[in-house]
Every structure is written in structure tokens, then in C-alpha cells.
Amino acid sequence: MKFFVDTADVDAIRELNDLGFVDGVTTNPSLIAKSGRDILEVTKEICDMVEGPVSAEVVATEYEDMIAEGRKLAEIAPNIAVKVPLTLDGLRACKTLTGEGKMVNVTLCFSANQALLAAKAGATFISPFIGRLDDINLDGLELIADIRQIYDNYGYETQILAASIRGANHMSDCAKIGADVATAPPAVIKAMANHVLTDKGLAAFLADAEKAGIKIV
16 A cells, blocks of 8 residues: 655655655645645645655636646646546546546545546546544445445546545555555654554563663674
8 A cells, every 4th residue: 555645744744755655745725724835836845855646736616727727736747646626527627637647636535426436537546535434423444445346346547545544543444445545644654653562562672681781883
């Protein structure tokens, strides 16, 4: 499973990228706003840093405006994936932009039917928001499984990009179900390394080494 980091914080992206944990980046207007920087400037910096896809989202809601914004964003770098909402206008924009050879990430997916439409529109990525479904007592992971089954049934090449990840367990659960990609905040990706028994075991090893006077260099 590929890891995308869900942030516009270039320092956080650089840290994880140096560790080899970044296969791509997802951004949105909310994350760009938190960075306090110009959308084109920060997106270009991220694209220069990361080899994989960088999702940059349109803010328009009408087809013609989405196309104009999508083309502008795609000019930033060849690894831009234009992010459009899962609306009829967004799906129409997806089809047009995909036809022009651009990567497209269809976002705000909350049902298998929506995911099916996105695949038929030629989406590069479909972004089901599992955490937001969990928030309203629906099973976000079940949606990932449903989409995986549908896509496998018909050989759709659209990649399932699990989004709205709330914790480290979501990451392993998505991997077991067969999500192609999971995008998560930096803190969630770093938390995947944590385990209380690892900490306990390391403390014991260090204590024993100190008692025995063990030094490597």
C-alpha cells in the first residue's frame, strides 16, 4: 500500500520523505489555509520535493471553472493530480481532464455508487472518507471493501485512496482490505512506529547494557 501524507506543511513532508515514507501528498483548501501560504507557491515546493502524485484541489464548483482551475494547477508540475469533488460537474471535469492526460483525484466519496461513477469517468484516484463515515456511525472500512470488490470485478484501474484517516489502526486495516493508497496526517504515519512493548523492551535492553558496561563505539 502506498502512503500519501495529508498536509501542506513542507517541513513535515520533508521529514517523512527523508525516511522513505512518502509516496505522494494530498492537499486541500483547508490544509493550504493552515500553511498560511499561496496555494501555487506551496504546491510547487511540495512537487519539487516529492516524486509521487501531489493532489491539488480546485475550489470551483461549476464545470467550466473547474476545468480552468484544473489546467492551471496541472501546469505547476507533471506530478500534479487535480482534485475535484464527487459531483456531476466534478465527474464531468474528471472525464475531460483525464482525456487530456492529467491525473485526477475524485474526492469526498461516501458511497460505492459514487466510486463506481468516478471509475467510469476515468479517475486516477477515488478518495473515500472513512473517518467521516465513522463519525456518523457508518463503517468507513466497509466502504473500502465494497469499492475494492467492485473495482476488482470489472478491472477498473482507478486507485482506491483511503482518506480521512483518524489513527494508525486505520492504516493497517486499509492495507488488509486492499486499498491502493492511504493518505494520513504526519502524526498518524509516525504513530505507526509506536508500541508499548517496543518501548518496554528497549528500556530493558538499555538497562542491561548499562549494567554490563557494554559499549559499541
